[in-house]
Each structure stands twice: as structure tokens, then as C-alpha cells.
Amino acid sequence: QKEVEQDPGPLSVPEGAIVSLNCTYSNSAFQYFMWYRQYSRKGPELLMYTYSSGNKEDGRFTAQVDKSSKYISLFIRDSQPSDSATYLCAMRYTGNQFYFGTGTSLTVIP
């Protein structure tokens, strides 16, 4: 079983829709939870970073962490064509390794 599971999609939504992206994990020691956006043939770009459980909002993006269910989510409101990319979840505990999901490919159709 992988440490982090993420549905690869692809996910296709119309412009303006609310997008929900999710990851599950198996290691209850994870404390730091991140979401990255990766455009084709580019390095990942940090979008959101959350420590422990709860919600965090930044503009159109909201990250949620539910440690009891070992489940994290990223919501994108008012999605734009420029949001079309692959979204990667990542996690770490107090060690130095980051564990990434496989990424979900998102296309926002104008």
C-alpha cells in the first residue's frame, strides 16, 4: 500500500466550477500537508501548506485536513482555464522525507 493515494483523474470541469481534489494517506504520523500545482514539463509550485488538522484559505483555494479520517482536500472556487494543471498532494512527519501523491490532472474548459 502506498503511503499517499491520489486519484489521477483526469478531471474536466467548466470554467467557474468548484473543484474538489482529494488524497488519503495511511501513516498517522504525518503532520504537514501540502498541495502543489505542476504545469506540464515544469517543477511543482507550492500552493498551500497546512500543519495538523483544520482548514486554511488563500484566495480561491481552500485546504482541508481531517486527520481522524486520514483525508485531505483542496477546493478551488471559480476555477479558471489557467488552473489547468496537475495537482499534487504531499505530506511529511518530523523527518526529512516528503511523500507525494501521483497527482490529479485538471482541465478547466472555457
Add this chain to the structure above:
Amino acid sequence: DTGVSQNPRHKITKRGQNVTFRCDPISEHNRLYWYRQTLGQGPEFLTYFQNEAQLEKSRLLSDRFSAERPKGSFSTLEIQRTEQGDSAMYLCASSSPARGLGEQYFGPGTRLTVT
């Protein structure tokens, strides 16, 4: 803050050759990470440096791979006797102790093709 840079951006090599990649982290970032990413997968951790010390290596890291960060600034990743399975994007990331443990910033990557 000019971001993390990596060179070369692309490398094509023949099986059995050695290759070396360079990463220049964001200035004053003392933590540096190397990852490998294959198509349709997330980045896979390879190794971690704090300043010049290599503190962690993935169990998956073959002994053909070696990384250095001689002065705690730039880092190099060398792959000896390349194999076709080494074809991937090699990503470097850096972070600062002044930021949270979850924050790291990636470079654009070096895409390696082994023929």
C-alpha cells in the same frame, strides 16, 4: 530571490554513460532535496542535505547515484553507468529553517533521456 535553478534542463545520454546535474538553491536556503519524477507519478524522494551534510538517502537510491553539496550552496547529482530506467525528470527543491517544515520550493527540473 531568483528561485531554484537547475542545469542542464535536458540531457540525452547513451546507456552506460555518466551524467551530472547541478542545482542552485534559493540563497540562504540551507536545506536541499533531490527528487525523481517519472511520467504520471509524483516526485520520489532521493536525498536530503542540510548545509553540506547529506542527512538522508532513500532506500531506493542505487549506489550508482551520488550527490554532493560541497560548500552548502549548490549541489550536484551524478548517475554512473546510466540505464534506460533512469530516464526521468530530476527535481531539486530547497527550503529555509525560517519557514515551516512543510515549505519547499522546486526548480524547473532536469529531464534525462537514456537511449
